[in-house]
Amino acid sequence: MPGCLLETLAGQRTARRPVWLMRQAGRYLPEYRELRAQKGGFLELVYDCEAAAEVTIQPIDRFGFDGAILFSDILIVPHALGQNLWFEAGEGPRLAPPLVDGAWDGLERAFHHFDAIYRTVAAVKARLGPETTLLGFAGSPWTVATYMVAGQGSKDQGAARKLAYRDPVAFASLIGAIEAASIEYLIGQIDAGAEAVQLFDSWAGSLSPSQFEQWVIAPNARIAAAIHEQRPGIPVIGFPKGAGAKLPAYARETGVDALGIDETTDPAWINAQLPADMPVQGNLDPMLLLSGGEAMDESVRTILSAFAERPHIFNLGHGIDKETPIAHVEHLLKLVRG
Numbered sequence: 660m661p662g663c664l665l666e667t668l669a670g671q672r673t674a675r676r677p678v679w680l681m682r683q684a685g686r687y688l689p690e691y692r693e694l695r696a697q698k699g700g701f702l703e704l705v706y707d708c709e710a711a712a713e714v715t716i717q718p719i720d721r722f723g724f725d726g727a728i729l730f731s732d733i734l735i736v737p738h739a740l741g742q743n744l745w746f747e748a749g750e751g752p753r754l755a756p757p758l759v760d761g762a763w764d765g766l767e768r769a770f771h772h773f774d775a776i777y778r779t780v781a782a783v784k785a786r787l788g789p790e791t792t793l794l795g796f797a798g799s800p801w802t803v804a805t806y807m808v809a810g811q812g813s814k815d816q817g818a819a820r821k822l823a824y825r826d827p828v829a830f831a832s833l834i835g836a837i838e839a840a841s842i843e844y845l846i847g848q849i850d851a852g853a854e855a856v857q858l859f860d861s862w863a864g865s866l867s868p869s870q871f872e873q874w875v876i877a878p879n880a881r882i883a884a885a886i887h888e889q890r891p892g893i894p895v896i897g898f899p900k901g902a903g904a905k906l907p908a909y910a911r912e913t914g915v916d917a918l919g920i921d922e923t924t925d926p927a928w929i930n931a932q933l934p935a936d937m938p939v940q941g942n943l944d945p946m947l948l949l950s951g952g953e954a955m956d957e958s959v960r961t962i963l964s965a966f967a968e969r970p971h972i973f974n975l976g977h978g979i980d981k982e983t984p985i986a987h988v989e990h991l992l993k994l995v996r997g
Contacts, residue, residue, distance in 0.1 A: 679728060751812050753810060757807075780793070794854070
């Protein structure tokens with residue numbers, strides 16, 4: 660029997676509200692910090708299949724979440740497309756060479772990097788019970804492109820935005836390469852055991868409406884269509900962080916099966932904007948989970964009430980903060996599960 664999360668993604672309202680948290684496998688857990696110290700760098704941990712599987716399972720063992728999200732990184736795709744990838748301590752990812760002109764076709768592809776991720780998925784799947792849904796993921800093309808163009812993260816995604824305006828043909832070629840690699844990557848995760856996949860568009864909110872249509876909606880629609888055609892029945896969750904008023908158009912036009920919403924979105928508003936049977940996921944502010952107290956409890960109750968009549972997966976509006984007390988997560992689960 661499928662777990663309640665998978666049933667919810669299929670459009671059913673279940674007696675048990677499913678819950679998982681973005682970045683639930685990570686630095687707020689002492690068992691993760693211990694394993695990370697043993698393995699060294701972040702990328703080494705991601706490509707160590709046994710260790711990455713253990714990290715994926717850790718929050719399931721501790722909290723019994725309804726979904727296990729693959730422990731990996733959205734920048735595996737640019738690494739496979741041929742950019743060098745490493746992580747600077749305390750500063751985040753670096754990619755070289757930066758594609759400031761969008762010329763990705765000179766890179767030497769290294770799709771063998773996907774193989775370790777597939778092995779991790781298979782190892783996790785073998786350890787999960789049927790009640791826990793295994794979620795794969797990829798970064799959406801726009802967000803991945805912002806890192807590839809700048810060679811690192813940025814506050815305003817300015818390098819990618821300028822390239823998209825200055826040379827839309829070159830930028831479209833880069834988006835197309837990311838899109839094709841992401842489809843192959845997600846299909847591989849599904850074949851290894853992922854039961855649903857999520858598209859993370861962390862920087863979707865930095866685009867104008869017309870750019871959002873071109874660089875967020877259109878590529879995600881093609882990815883969702885390819886997955887639905889090649890692996891029928893596998894749900895796709897779209898998460899365009901910061902999309903705001905553009906969320907209903909994203910939900911209508913991308914063809915995703917469920918919509919992830921961030922903490923800046925009013926749950927009552929988005930509930931009124933979407934088809935009644937469309938599953939939604941979210942959207943507690945990660946800072947409220949960090950802070951705890953009555954303010955968190957009240958927000959949880961508001962979210963549960965707003966989505967009481969539709970299929971809903973309880974989640975955060977973005978990733979869990981590394982300083983979040985474990986007791987707050989435990990309390991959250993009691994609130995959601997009654």
